[in-house]
Amino acid sequence: MNISPDNIIYWQVGFFKLNATIVYTWGLMFVLVITSKLITRRLSIGLQRSRWQNLMEIIVTSINQQIEEVGLKNPQKYIGFLGSLFLFVAMAALLTIIPGYETPTGSLSTTAALAICVFVAVPMFGIQQSGLGRYLRGYLKPTVIMLPFNIVSEVTRTLALAVRLFGNMMSGAMILAILLTITPFIFPVVMSALGLLTGMVQAYIFSILATVYIAAATRISDTRLDDKKEL
Numbered sequence: 001m002n003i004s005p006d007n008i009i010y011w012q013v014g015f016f017k018l019n020a021t022i023v024y025t026w027g028l029m030f031v032l033v034i035t036s037k038l039i040t041r042r043l044s045i046g047l048q049r050s051r052w053q054n055l056m057e058i059i060v061t062s063i064n065q066q067i068e069e070v071g072l073k074n075p076q077k078y079i080g081f082l083g084s085l086f087l088f089v090a091m092a093a094l095l096t097i098i099p100g101y102e103t104p105t106g107s108l109s110t111t112a113a114l115a116i117c118v119f120v121a122v123p124m125f126g127i128q129q130s131g132l133g134r135y136l137r138g139y140l141k142p143t144v145i146m147l148p149f150n151i152v153s154e155v156t157r158t159l160a161l162a163v164r165l166f167g168n169m170m171s172g173a174m175i176l177a178i179l180l181t182i183t184p185f186i187f188p189v190v191m192s193a194l195g196l197l198t199g200m201v202q203a204y205i206f207s208i209l210a211t212v213y214i215a216a217a218t219r220i221s222d223t224r225l226d227d228k229k230e231l
Contacts, residue, residue: 021110090203092169118158
């Protein structure tokens with residue numbers, strides 16, 4: 001049993017290693033890209049639409065409503081980033097039904113990379129919404145004393161995102177591997193189904209937390225604009 005896919009080395013020259021985390025991460029991204037191209041290659045903008053397209057539009061509309069309910073007024077601007085995060089984590093969990101597959105989210109390096117993406121995206125969307133000066137002044141609210149605390153909170157919540165996702169995904173995989181060695185076949189099948197459900201829940205939680213962080217960053221400018229209108 002491998003605690004992390006980082007421990008599975010396929011090729012190594014000096015300090016350069018090609019481990020299971022890299023292989024399955026790029027493989028998963030390839031699957032997502034090809035699948036998205038196949039799904040969207042025959043979309044129609046007319047009145048005649050296929051049932052598959054209607055289903056996709058219902059899903060996208062539901063996601064937009066979910067993003068808007070969190071606090072983002074223009075969900076179309078964020079659905080590409082947030083949807084990609086959700087699909088990556090969700091597919092990483094769903095593909096665990098394939099024998100021999102090692103989920104890349106079982107590696108701390110992968111979850112840290114996802115958390116860093118959120119860490120970078122939050123100020124990018126915040127600056128895009130309110131401008132660099134207004135966004136930076138948000139760190140001084142409600143008083144200048146809060147500056148170091150606000151900076152620390154940015155770093156700690158990124159670390160929390162990475163560790164939370166890594167811990168939940170890795171623990172599920174380890175429990176399943178242990179059960180496969182000590183119990184009959186039927187019980188691990190049930191646990192596999194439970195693991196898939198857990199993976200979907202973690203994907204949802206991760207994307208929702210990213211949405212909340214982006215909403216908090218963009219809400220600064222909205223509050224300032226509302227104050228100016230009242231004046």
